[in-house]
Amino acid sequence: MIYTVTFNPSLDYIVSVPDFTLGLTNRTSHEMILPGGKGINVSMVLKNLGVDNTALGFIAGFTGEKVRQELEKLGIKNAFIQLDDGFTRINVKLASTEGTEINGIGPTISKSHQEKLLQQLDTLKKGDALILAGSIPQSLDDDIYSNILERLKEKDITIVVDATKELLVKVLKYHPFLVKPNVFELGEIFDTEIKTKAEIAHYAKELQKLGARNVLVSMAGDGALLLEETGAILTAKAPEGTLVNSVGSGDSMVAGFLSGWFKKKDLRHAFSMGVAAGSASAFSQYLATEEEILAMNEIVKGKVEEGYENSRLN
Numbered sequence: 562m563i564y565t566v567t568f569n570p571s572l573d574y575i576v577s578v579p580d581f582t583l584g585l586t587n588r589t590s591h592e593m594i595l596p597g598g599k600g601i602n603v604s605m606v607l608k609n610l611g612v613d614n615t616a617l618g619f620i621a622g623f624t625g626e627k628v629r630q631e632l633e634k635l636g637i638k639n640a641f642i643q644l645d646d647g648f649t650r651i652n653v654k655l656a657s658t659e660g661t662e663i664n665g666i667g668p669t670i671s672k673s674h675q676e677k678l679l680q681q682l683d684t685l686k687k688g689d690a691l692i693l694a695g696s697i698p699q700s701l702d703d704d705i706y707s708n709i710l711e712r713l714k715e716k717d718i719t720i721v722v723d724a725t726k727e728l729l730v731k732v733l734k735y736h737p738f739l740v741k742p743n744v745f746e747l748g749e750i751f752d753t754e755i756k757t758k759a760e761i762a763h764y765a766k767e768l769q770k771l772g773a774r775n776v777l778v779s780m781a782g783d784g785a786l787l788l789e790e791t792g793a794i795l796t797a798k799a800p801e802g803t804l805v806n807s808v809g810s811g812d813s814m815v816a817g818f819l820s821g822w823f824k825k826k827d828l829r830h831a832f833s834m835g836v837a838a839g840s841a842s843a844f845s846q847y848l849a850t851e852e853e854i855l856a857m858n859e860i861v862k863g864k865v866e867e868g869y870e871n872s873r874l875n
């Protein structure tokens with residue numbers, strides 16, 4: 562079984578605000594409220610791709626209940642732990658001002674609730690996959706993901722981590738199968754601003770030296786770079802299309818990659834499916850459907866190249 566863990570789910574309030582201006586009353590022209598959070602999005606796209614999985618994590622309050630209801634409607638298995646206080650955050654996304662987001666801190670998760678998750682994870686067994694994705698509420702220490710992996714280290718589980726800064730760095734010694742920083746997050750870890758593909762390859766190798774097996778670096782409209790366990794590099798330019806809503810494209814990429822990997826155990830196919838799923842979601846109002854992803858993969862697979870041209874990023 563594949564398990565996603567979202568410590569900090571959200572309701573994403575995605576609004577289009579034409580000519581957004583700071584300091585004025587702005588009005589939306591379009592708005593959506595969708596369940597979100599990185600592991601949850603991965604679960605939804607895996608489900609769209611016909612890959613059975615279970616969403617784990619913590620929810621609280623009326624917003625958390627709404628997240629759960631929406632997942633149930635979509636038929637996604639879940640076993641969220643209900644917190645006693647606070648509420649699952651509402652993350653605001655300005656769709657018309659690309660990349661502008663306000664993500665909440667999330668509710669406090671007590672020791673006893675953390676222990677409940679650890680007990681759930683103790684039931685994982687050889688052959689299962691675990692995706693730890695997204696931020697953790699401010700009240701938690703950034704060694705929480707590494708503590709989980711310490712506990713699971715003797716089991717043969719495929720581990721994927723999509724996280725930032727120390728939360729990611731601290732898990733690398735457990736040799737996760739896949740990590741997926743975007744370019745900004747990769748630069749942030751090494752306290753630098755990455756401007757070229759050669760720099761991406763260089764810092765991806767640094768993550769590998771620290772223990773990561775496969776490093777998938779997403780570059781939004783510039784596509785992605787995969788540093789394989791063997792040291793080989795694959796790159797793909799993003800397909801042409803109109804950006805509609807980029808929220809969830811990174812998570813879609815993780816789901817596409819994993820579905821491709823579990824189907825063929827071939828990194829090139831996994832990479833192509835990852836880019837296809839990311840771009841298909843970026844070009845659609847919501848997370849991409851299987852039909853959209855497979856159609857996109859027909860285009861992307863012709864764009865996958867070995868190595869990289871050392872161009873500057875847009």
Ligand SMILES: Nc1ncnc2c1ncn2[C@@H]1O[C@H](COP(=O)(O)OP(=O)(O)O)[C@@H](O)[C@H]1O
Nearest residue numbers: 743779780781782784785799810811839840843
């Ligand atoms: N503007 C875009 N045009 C085409 N593809 C995109 C665009 N934005 C994102 N994608 C696709 O989604 C993937 C993940 O996007 P990215 O924004 O890098 O991730 P994250 O959401 O984690 O920051 C990219 O590698 C690319 O394949």
Ligand SMILES: O=P(O)(O)OC[C@H]1O[C@](O)(COP(=O)(O)O)[C@@H](O)[C@@H]1O
Nearest residue numbers: 597598599652695696809810811812
């Ligand atoms: O846990 P974080 O890092 O605050 O991110 C949570 C946000 O990221 C998302 O999972 C989207 O992530 P991506 O755009 O990177 O795929 C949203 O649904 C959610 O609001």
